[in-house]
């Protein structure tokens with residue numbers, strides 16, 4: 382369970398350009414839940430992910446994972462539990478390294494014990510099988526550089542290596558926004574399946590309303606650094622596309 386308790390994040394504090402990006406936010410994400418976050422530009426979504434991922438520190442408040450404060454943990458320690466997949470398919474993987482070596486690197490982030498396991502035949506077979514299960518035919522390309530893959534293929538593999546590395550929390554930062562509609566759908570279906578199969582606690586930020594309605598077990602809307610709407614799975618199911626779009630009609 383990830384507990385965000387009274388978190389505040391202010392940029393340029395005390396200056397004319399001061400922005401309260403996260404305003405006393407309290408949010409509990411149950412273990413194994415899949416929460417979708419929507420909100421207008423500047424509503425604080427990326428800041429929220431940055432705080433959870435450890436890319437920045439909160440000014441006030443607590444961030445507890447399974448009851449343990451994670452804010453003071455160094456990046457590499459947090460990476461054992463929390464992974465983030467970005468909008469840009471080029472982030473998170475090394476283009477010049479082979480697909481297999483990228484999987485080895487991801488496993489190493491989780492635990493140095495993989496240093497030995499990573500060169501083992503069993504590790505290669507396990508990567509082969511998991512990639513084959515994606516149904517994209519990429520299992521035959523393990524020795525080829527990551528850089529030859531399309532954006533969608535790269536995102537799919539980034540998701541898989543993240544999950545194989547054994548994290549608890551998956552932060553999906555508009556992972557399909559840079560992809561064509563078909564690849565976007567494919568990547569989101571893979572993300573959804575992996576989240577379920579591995580019982581991950583997932584947080585998806587998206588501007589795509591159809592995606593926000595199709596995936597996840599909870600939908601929240603952020604505005605001005607706060608959660609202003611919070612719907613569970615049942616209520617979410619009854620929402621229409623037009624209704625969610627109307628949340629953005631302020632004028």
Ligand SMILES: Nc1ncnc2c1ncn2[C@@H]1O[C@H](COP(=O)(O)OP(=O)(O)OP(=O)(O)O)[C@@H](O)[C@H]1O
Pocket residue numbers: 392393400401402420421422423424425426427428429
């Ligand atoms: N490093 C920073 N320095 C100053 N202000 C910042 C910084 N990062 C974010 N902000 C401000 O904090 C507010 C929240 O930004 P944030 O990027 O979290 O919003 P967002 O909901 O992710 O927006 P978008 O949908 O455009 O990605 C905005 O007003 C933004 O300008």
